[in-house]
Amino acid sequence: MLSPQDIFRPDWSAHRRLTPRSVMLLLKDVKKSYIEPDGTRLPILDVGHFHVAEGEQMVLVGRSGSGKTTLLHVIAGISRPDAGMVRVAGHDITQMSEARRDRFRARQIGYVFQTFNLLPGFSALENVMLGMSFTGGKSDAGRARKLLERVGLGHRLTHKPGMLSVGEQQRVAVARAMANRPKLLLADEPTANVDTGHQQQIIDLIRQSCSDEKVALVLVTHTPEVSEQFTRVEQLEQLNSAVLTA
Amino acid sequence: MSLWKIAWRSIQQRSLASTLTAISMALGVALVVTVLVVHGVLEESFTRGAQGYHLVVGKKGSQLQLVLNTVYHLQESMEPLPYSFYKEFTATGSHKGKYAGYVELAIPYCLGDNYQGFRVVGTVPELFDKLEYSGGKHYEFQPGGRNIDADHFFEAVVGAEAARKTGLKVGDEFQPTHDLGNEGDGHKHDAFQVVGILEPTGTANDRALFINIEGFYLLDNHAKPVEETPARPTPKVVRVHADADKDHAHDHAADHKAEPHEHADDHKDHPKDSADGEANPLRHAEVKHAGEKHADDKHADEKDRAHEHADDPKAAPDGHQDDAKEPAAAPSNSAKHDAHEHDAAKPDADHEHKAASHADDHDHAEHDHAGHDHAAHAHKDETKVGDHDHKADSHAGHNHAGHDHAGHDHSAHGHDHAHHTPLPEDQREVTAILVLAKNDIFSQQLQRKINEGLDAQAASPIKVVQEFFAQMVSSISYVLLALTILIMVEAGVGIMVSIYNSMSDRRREIAVMRALGAGRRTVLTVVLLESILLSVGGGVLGFLLGHGLVAAVSPWAVAKTGVSLGFLQFAWFDLTMGRGTPLMIPYEVILIPALVVLASLVGFLPAMSAYRTDVAKALTASP
Numbered sequence: 001m002l003s004p005q006d007i008f009r010p011d012w013s014a015h016r017r018l019t020p021r022s023v024m025l026l027l028k029d030v031k032k033s034y035i036e037p038d039g040t041r042l043p044i045l046d047v048g049h050f051h052v053a054e055g056e057q058m059v060l061v062g063r064s065g066s067g068k069t070t071l072l073h074v075i076a077g078i079s080r081p082d083a084g085m086v087r088v089a090g091h092d093i094t095q096m097s098e099a100r101r102d103r104f105r106a107r108q109i110g111y112v113f114q115t116f117n118l119l120p121g122f123s124a125l126e127n128v129m130l131g132m133s134f135t136g137g138k139s140d141a142g143r144a145r146k147l148l149e150r151v152g153l154g155h156r157l158t159h160k161p162g163m164l165s166v167g168e169q170q171r172v173a174v175a176r177a178m179a180n181r182p183k184l185l186l187a188d189e190p191t192a193n194v195d196t197g198h199q200q201q202i203i204d205l206i207r208q209s210c211s212d213e214k215v216a217l218v219l220v221t222h223t224p225e226v227s228e229q230f231t232r233v234e235q236l237e238q239l240n241s242a243v244l245t246a
Numbered sequence: 247m248s249l250w251k252i253a254w255r256s257i258q259q260r261s262l263a264s265t266l267t268a269i270s271m272a273l274g275v276a277l278v279v280t281v282l283v284v285h286g287v288l289e290e291s292f293t294r295g296a297q298g299y300h301l302v303v304g305k306k307g308s309q310l311q312l313v314l315n316t317v318y319h320l321q322e323s324m325e326p327l328p329y330s331f332y333k334e335f336t337a338t339g340s341h342k343g344k345y346a347g348y349v350e351l352a353i354p355y356c357l358g359d360n361y362q363g364f365r366v367v368g369t370v371p372e373l374f375d376k377l378e379y380s381g382g383k384h385y386e387f388q389p390g391g392r393n394i395d396a397d398h399f400f401e402a403v404v405g406a407e408a409a410r411k412t413g414l415k416v417g418d419e420f421q422p423t424h425d426l427g428n429e430g431d432g433h434k435h436d437a438f439q440v441v442g443i444l445e446p447t448g449t450a451n452d453r454a455l456f457i458n459i460e461g462f463y464l465l466d467n468h469a470k471p472v473e474e475t476p477a478r479p480t481p482k483v484v485r486v487h488a489d490a491d492k493d494h495a496h497d498h499a500a501d502h503k504a505e506p507h508e509h510a511d512d513h514k515d516h517p518k519d520s521a522d523g524e525a526n527p528l529r530h531a532e533v534k535h536a537g538e539k540h541a542d543d544k545h546a547d548e549k550d551r552a553h554e555h556a557d558d559p560k561a562a563p564d565g566h567q568d569d570a571k572e573p574a575a576a577p578s579n580s581a582k583h584d585a586h587e588h589d590a591a592k593p594d595a596d597h598e599h600k601a602a603s604h605a606d607d608h609d610h611a612e613h614d615h616a617g618h619d620h621a622a623h624a625h626k627d628e629t630k631v632g633d634h635d636h637k638a639d640s641h642a643g644h645n646h647a648g649h650d651h652a653g654h655d656h657s658a659h660g661h662d663h664a665h666h667t668p669l670p671e672d673q674r675e676v677t678a679i680l681v682l683a684k685n686d687i688f689s690q691q692l693q694r695k696i697n698e699g700l701d702a703q704a705a706s707p708i709k710v711v712q713e714f715f716a717q718m719v720s721s722i723s724y725v726l727l728a729l730t731i732l733i734m735v736e737a738g739v740g741i742m743v744s745i746y747n748s749m750s751d752r753r754r755e756i757a758v759m760r761a762l763g764a765g766r767r768t769v770l771t772v773v774l775l776e777s778i779l780l781s782v783g784g785g786v787l788g789f790l791l792g793h794g795l796v797a798a799v800s801p802w803a804v805a806k807t808g809v810s811l812g813f814l815q816f817a818w819f820d821l822t823m824g825r826g827t828p829l830m831i832p833y834e835v836i837l838i839p840a841l842v843v844l845a846s847l848v849g850f851l852p853a854m855s856a857y858r859t860d861v862a863k864a865l866t867a868s869p
Contacts, residue, residue, distance in 0.1 A: 069866055078761055079862045099765050106763020113865070117758040121259030125249060133247045134763035176762070 021055050023087070024184055024216040025052040030074060033242075045081065046242035050234075052184070055086050057210055057217040059227045062236025068220045069191030072186045075218065077101040082141065089183045101139040106134040110215070112179030112206065113185040116169045118161040124148060124172045125157040131179040147175035158201050167198035171205060178209050185210055191226060203229065249768065253775035256565045258753075260748055268784035269742040274737035275788025275837070278730045280795045285726055299353070300689035301681040301704045303327070303335075303696055309705040310714055316355055316678040317707045318450040319365035322425065323357040326675035327702055333671070334366040335679060339712040345695065349681055356462045357677040359422035364408040365454040367421040368462025371396050374403065377682065379447050391416050391442030399461035399668070402438035406446040414440050414455075422457065422465070436465060445842050463669035734844055741780050742848035745773065749855045754857050757864030771859040777849025778842055785841040 023174060032045035044067045052058055062068045073079035077093045086093050089108050092135055093101050118127045128144040149156055150172035153164075161169050170190060177185055191199040203219075203226055210217040219230070225231050257264040305325040306314040314320040334343035335352035343349075356368030371394045374385040387393065387403070394401045404414050414420055419437035438457045446452055462468055681704070683689035689706070696704035756769050764772075 070862070073862045073865075076761065078865070099767070100758065102768075104763075104764055105761075109763075111761050112762075113758075117865070119255075119755050119758065121255040126251075126255070129247045130252070130759070131762045133249070133252065134759070134765070134768060139247050140849040180763075221542070232552075 019214050022054050022206065023051050024054045025050070025075060025091060025218065026085070026087040027051070027075070027083040028087075030081045031242075032070060032074060032079065032081045043242040045074060045240060047071065047084070047240055048205070050239055052216045052218055054183075055211070055214040055216055056232065057207060057230060058219070058232035058234065059230040060220045060234050060236050060239070061222060061227050062220070062240075063222060066236040067240050067242060069188055071236070072111075072188050072218070072220060072235060075184075076111055076186055077105050089138070102134070103136060103193060106131065106136075107180055108183045110180070110185040112170070112173050112177045112185065112190045114189040114192045116161070116166070116173045116193070118169055118172055118176075120161050121157045124153055124164065124175075126242035127161070127172055128176045128179050129174050135180050144175070144179060145245055147171065147178055150209070152176045165198075167194050167201065170194050170198075170202050174202065174205050174209060178213065178215070181213060182215055184216045184218070189219065189221055189223075190219065191218070191223060247252045249772050250775055250779075252759075253772050253779055256752070256772065256776050257448070263744055263748065264780060267741050268787060269785025270778050271737040271781055272787035272791055274733040275785045275841070276791035276795060277788075278733055278837070279789055279792025280799070281726055282730065283792070283796045284799065289795055291685075298377045299680045300686070300706060301683065301693055301696075302707055303679040303681055303702055303704045304677065306701060306703045309703060309710050312678065312703065312705050313707045313710040315357065316680070317711075319367075319454050323677050326356075326677045327679070329354075329671045329676060330673035330681055331702060332676045335681060345692055348683050348692040350684045351679040351682040353377060353682075354459060354676040354682060355678040356459055356675070357466070358425050358468075359462070360425055361408075361411050361420050361422050361455050363414065364405075366462075367454050367456045368459040368468075369456055370459055372393075373456065373680070376426045377680070379449050379451070382445070385447065387442040388445055391444075393442055394456065394458045395441070396458065396460075399458050399464060400438050401441045401461070402455055402457040403442040403444060404440055404456070405444050405452040407452040408455055409440075409443045414443070416440055416443060420455070422455070423637065432788040436461070451861040460494075460668050469669050469673040495861030505776055513544045519654070670770075683827070734840065736850040737784070738781065741777055741784075741845065742851055744780075745777055745849060745852040746855065749773075749852050752856075753859055753864045754867070758859045760859065761865060763820040766857045769859070770853040773853035773856045774846055774849045777852070778845040781841045781848075782838065785838065789837075 027047050027050040029049075030045060030047045031043070033041045033043040036042050060068060070079065072079050075088070077086070077088075077096070081094060084094070088104070091104065093104060096104060118124075119130060122130060125141070125144055125148065128147055129139045129141060132139040132144065145154070145157060148157055151174055152174070153168060153171055156164060156168065161172070164172065170193075173197070174190070177187075185206070190206060191202050194202055206217065206219065207229075209215070219226070220236075221227055302312055302316045304316065305327055307324055311321055315323055332352065332354050333341065333616065334345045335349045336343050337346035347675060351372060353369060353373045359366035359368075374387075374393050378384055388406070391403070394403050402420070404412070409415070412420070418440045420440065421437045438461060444451065615700065681689075682690055693704040693706060696702050759769055759772075760766075
């Protein structure tokens with residue numbers, strides 16, 4: 001039986017023109033599985049090759065359970081793969097200690113969650129600045145304010161998340177993700193919890209922010225209206241051979 | 247944004263739970279602070295009172311009793327020492343006591359009286375003029391007050407708390423009462439006038455009244471019974487000169503036993519007796535005065551008055567008038583008086599002596615005057631002994647003094663305290679002597695010397711009190727310390743439970759922070775800081791609350807100890823726990839770091855839970 005890798009292994013030679021520098025994200029033979037309570041191993045991720053170029057904006061489309069969140073966690077260094085290489089901005093984060101990986105994430109990777117995940121006790125401005133606290137550098141309140149102004153919330157800096165609409169909350173989350181000038185932005189179904197009227201606004205904000213700061217974007221969605229706006233759309237089912245074996 | 251702020255926001259987010267947790271901590275700390283401060287201050291109040299002088303000297307016995315009695319005005323007074331012993335500490339003119347070389351200042355204390363339960367101390371004004379307290383503080387008087395004047399025998403100074411409780415004010419008079427159970431009579435003495443109220447000192451002296459020692463001696467039963475007259479327990483016989491020696495006093499006492507007139511001796515034959523010669527004429531007057539004042543005024547029923555013979559109310563005024571008209575009549579009056587008064591074999595000798603020399607007459611007159619002021623009360627003025635203007639009638643008055651006095655109801659027209667005559671030294675006693683040595687080494691040497699003797703003991707109040715506390719009170723300190731620790735641990739566990747319970751709600755927040763790049767140690771630190779903020783915040787609140795409580799119990803402490811507790815009263819703690827040189831710091835200085843350590847300990851469990859958070863799992867869990 002052919003392994004999924006054999007079938008889906010892309011032709012690496014096709015990307016030779018890409019120098020390691022121009023590749024912002026590169027995954028190679030990344031495997032991750034969970035141990036079920038009964039002891040059986042459940043493969044959840046098996047990505048032979050995946051890459052995103054510097055400043056590139058692409059969409060991953062997959063149905064629920066196709067391992068998209070796990071993939072993003074692995075890319076962000078939140079979860080560690082069982083095997084394989086995850087290279088972000090030229091650094092293999094699988095080889096880093098956890099503490100280094102955390103700091104690296106703080107500096108290089110922005111993350112927008114499906115459920116926004118703003119901290120309820122902090123104002124909009126503080127939520128944006130919170131991300132800055134973990135880089136080891138100084139928090140730049142000026143930049144945080146500017147980011148919020150860019151997402152149209154310059155007048156709601158001191159509002160707590162509970163006082164903001166869901167659309168506004170997600171805009172704060174976008175501003176927060178951009179706070180440390182990341183090289184790579186991961187957005188996990190950023191419009192799933194936003195009312196349809198505001199979905200496009202969020203997508204536009206994310207895309208605009210990324211192109212303004214030349215940030216590579218990996219956006220996961222299962223909404224066709226969103227995915228069809230991107231030139232590069234990858235099917236997670238095709239990328240992740242673990243889905244097939246599952 | 248600092249981690250402190252992150253921790254603080256987290257506390258704010260759960261404001262109710264946080265407040266309750268902090269309050270629980272605050273109550274614990276407040277309790278600890280209150281107990282420690284009150285206990286520490288009570289302990290300190292003891293050591294504080296013992297400052298300003300090196301030694302307390304008293305009759306041999308318990309050092310602790312001597313110190314408690316003298317320094318803290320507690321317990322019953324000890325047996326007194328003879329005045330001659332006190333003189334060993336003083337040097338005046340040619341007299342130099344054997345301990346005087348060591349001594350900077352020696353303050354006599356006469357104890358045994360009280361006023362409304364407050365100790366009355368007979369002492370000298372130098373106590374407030376020259377002694378310090380609490381390490382270099384000087385006694386001060388409340389506005390409008392002043393120290394006792396050494397020459398005004400019936401003046402008094404009142405401690406701040408005693409004044410507050412008794413309501414005595416400057417200008418008021420009060421009558422000390424004999425301590426019950428001491429002489430058992432509990433009767434009231436002559437009145438003393440309050441001339442000053444002390445500012446609060448925080449020592450036991452706040453709870454005492456201080457009267458001029460000379461006045462104290464002139465009170466009933468305060469003179470030492472003279473040995474030759476055991477059958478007469480009221481030897482209110484006094485002499486003019488404080489420096490008169492023993493012989494004279496004995497003479498005197500003998501006089502009033504009505505037998506031998508020592509002053510019948512020709513003083514010219516005894517040059518060394520010249521003082522006697524001067525004082526001699528006075529005796530009768532003084533005798534009269536003393537007897538009249540202290541016995542007749544208040545205790546007409548007192549049987550053993552030395553001067554019943556003088557009771558001739560009719561003769562006295564007559565004599566007085568005569569004198570006024572015709573001073574020359576004095577000698578005869580004198581003779582009459584003497585004969586009358588002493589019923590003795592040689593009254594004339596005395597008067598011969600007086601008559602023989604004009605100079606003597608003058609002396610006579612002078613001394614007379616001293617007595618005469620009281621007796622004749624025509625001269626209620628500042629007349630001093632030796633005022634020659636009054637020579638003429640005083641010469642006559644000499645005799646009348648006795649008679650007059652005897653007949654007068656002295657209290658009816660009041661008396662000028664300034665003109666009382668001091669009690670002779672041989673009849674004086676002191677209960678204790680406060681000794682300020684010239685230096686610490688002298689103090690030790692002096693203490694050793696005194697303690698070698700058989701009658702007296704010298705105690706170093708600070709040492710005695712510290713030993714007492716080491717033996718009796720330090721065990722209480724340990725119990726309190728243990729209690730403190732338990733209370734703090736209990737409050738700490740409260741914080742731990744509170745934060746730990748919140749962790750399940752906060753797991754997602756922690757995961758988000760981790761996803762934003764916070765390391766495990768960062769989230770651990772945030773939770774620890776949270777715990778520290780709650781503990782220290784609660785601690786500070788408790789500190790304020792505790793000191794507020796201390797300030798609230800202050801009136802009680804003042805009443806019980808004379809120590810007033812301010813809001814910023816600290817309990818001092820010896821870091822070395824009694825080993826080696828004491829290193830004193832306020833308890834709170836330990837309390838705050840202890841709180842931080844405790845908070846770190848109790849915060850560690852929830853912090854570890856934060857540390858171990860599975861970020862991926864927490865992020866994917868439905869919010």
